Amino acid sequence: MRPHRARSALRSALAACAATAVALLGATSVRADVPPTPGWTLQWSDDFTGAANTLPSATNWQIDTGYSYPGGPGNWGTGEIQRYTDSTSNLSQDGSGNLRITPLRDGSGNWTSARIETRRADFKAPAGGVLRMEGRIQMPNVTGTAALGYWPAFWALGSPYRGNYQNWPGIGEFDIMENVNGIDSVWGVLHCGVNPGGACNESTGLGASRACPGSSCQSAFHTYRFEWDRSTTPNQLRWYVDGQQFHSISQSQVDATTWSNMTDHAGYFMLLNVAMGGAFPNGVHGSATPTAATVPGHPMLVDYVAVWTRGGGGTDPGTGSATLYPGTGGALGTASSSASATTLASAGGTNHDGTPYQPQTFTSSGITRTYSGGSTAFDLFVDAGTTVANGQQVRVSYDLTGNGSWDRTETYQYFATDPAPGYEHYTQARGLKSATGSLGNMTNGKVRVEVWNAIGNGTSTLGTGNQSFVRIPFN
Template sequence: MLAAALPLTLALAGFVGLTGTGTAQGAVPPAPGWTLQWSDDFDGADRALPSSANWQTDTGHGYPGGPGNWGTGEIQNYTASPDNLSLDGNGNLRITPLRDGAGNWTSGRIETRRSDFKAPAGGTLRIESRIQMPNVTGAAASGYWPAFWALGSPYRGNYWNWPGIGEFDIMENVNGLNSVWGVLHCGVNPGGPCNETTGIGASRACPGASCQSAFHTYRFEWDRSLTPNELRWYVDDQLFHTVRQNQMDAASWSNMTDHAGYFILLNVAIGGAFPDALGGPTPTAATVPGRPMLVDYVAVWTRGGGSNPTDPPPTGSSTLYARPGAGLGDSTGSAASVTLASAGGANYDGTPNNPQVFTSSGITRTYNGGSTQFDLFVDAGTNIGNGPQVRVSYDRTGDGVWDRTETYQYFATDPLPGYEHYTQAKGLKSSTGSHGNLVNGKVRIEVWNAIGGGAGTLGVGNQSVVRIPFN
């Protein structure tokens, strides 16, 4: 199977055994034996945008500082316009590629705010969606590239660590062919254990009705209950692709799986390496715009195991969420926000000023030699020049003395509404003290606006997360 010729193809697969004929099925269906961790059934008014608590919208031709054309050679401009991205009023998300009179293409792409979807230790993760691909075939479909997929969380804020952090292409399709591709990307590019940039993939025709003419359910499973671990792809409950842990070296598998988890994406690209490889330069003059991909729901379940996707990963890096009410612990499972006070035009770089403070105590863990990581959801609204900043402090024995304090460079927000990701990639500004084992210890994070003249917002609940280097 051929995928993108540059970093980033497409992701994950789902199932519920329903094939439908183009109408929405309402709520997420039950999955006996599984525990629902997260879902969106896209209920809402026609032309409403998808939930901003669940999704963030990608715009333009690439991530800031990342590879051009999203790393795949696709040509469309992603927008937040309801013409390209909206609910349809019938329980579906609608992503519609359009072409203007000058021949320029636009479309839509969203990704989950959560980036911690992971198989529990000894258990299984299941990600699925019920989707009707754009209902267009033949020459009119040249260049269409719909996808449902997932990327490893370390990609956020870096954009150059693909494919080592992992990519699960659950459903991708090109040029209106009656086929679903499931692909794993990993290791190094080019070559490596996943044969990049192609990836390890398989494809098959959709069961019964074609992929384009009806809804089908695409499911991906990451199974850690088996030895070796398995990754599996399904369409309408029919298994069509499996990758096992022993198909690659231990380091590549670990780099792909031993991080906080994955975030999920939905998009319809136009043109790029994959459709070009199967149909020549795309799109063409015959390509017809305006044929949407419809998504009935996206859901994430787990089964078995001794922990859930928000528990510490096997490497021992404890995952702590900023919670409403100043706590720091497990995800609440729902999104909320708190206000970051304005810096009032002053400069508080490195010095907390009216910070939001989150604390966790009674922690007994062994230092693993690593470093602090974080992913804070920050938004300055339409304010210009804000700079949220974070300080992370460790009290190793709970005696009130902060034995290790780390202050990170502030993050310059943009003046566009919508959360951005402030991560440790901004760099450490200063630190004091040293790490050591926690014995009934405490962890504290403080977030404030270091510069700027307006207030901001910090996402909490199931959003902003700090990963501390302790087993």
């Protein structure tokens, strides 16, 4: 369910037994736990086991509200008409292991619904391995004229979209499951390149659809899966429903630049939502939806969402790497359960390009890992508010043996933030300004991350907790 577009209709015996069991579960309404997946490593999941009438885990999810992202395209870029809320009337766990996203209409004809995103935005196929995103979902159980305008979706967006909102579709979008108007069909779509046209034929995308196996998409739970396979050349993207593949795209189908733009960043975040109206359901119906005949109150039910990887370098969903998060008190480690922030001191109108000035410093110690041969990557949430001409800068240093000597120091080009409130993404794509030393295996080593304002006359904010991360090239 992409941010900008005019939508169109468009392993052993144990492993085999497990796959069969999952497929059978998909065709029932019985609650299922996150299934065992022999040969895969579970990276992240949510089973929605909270109490009835509670919001989903704030550790795992952030809730979108309103009619757009701050500064983003209106109506979420799709023409949908509902207002997203964080009300448990629209978004809640049901106490029986499911998440419910319920579109509602008030007495004046105004629609509300819900949309959530994973806080993590680093889901990525490991080099030489496979990423698997999966959800067991029952679409809103409504069909015919009563379903006109319903638009449920389970999908993923490239992480650079957060805080930018103008770089779609280049950063990539994987529509794992979409449906409109209560039709017994699942759509799987890739969006990439430029809009309009380009390698992904935007704003339509490269898609395929099929009816749900056994029972309709609306009447029962089905398992929707997407795989990003980097273990084969060329790489492949694959879409499944209840274990049955119905769509695939090869790296060879798009140009190298387009493929790189949608894969050579920090990774993806996943979304769940039910929109009402918009270009896709309108286009399928042939006129505006929802209509007076549309019946509110039919929820999309989500039993679980999970991410696995298989093969490749390391168990993180990054590329032969470990992911560290800047936290409180200068910690650099695992992601905290909530978002937080810290202030970067003003550069005071002086140029500190390349030299840390009153930096916020984050350190991780006691690291013993094998160098993967890769490079440092990072995604820092930064915001200078309305300050003009501020620029943030980062330096990442490695002490391979923990003896107090920094064996490798990397200083990246500063990032000039815009004078509008709202976080932006500062990533390694800015490029190295300078580097000294070299990397190798770490034994009881340390990593230090320093962030400061290199230029400007105002303070800036750095998102911490689960907002920013640094990926070090070590298994």
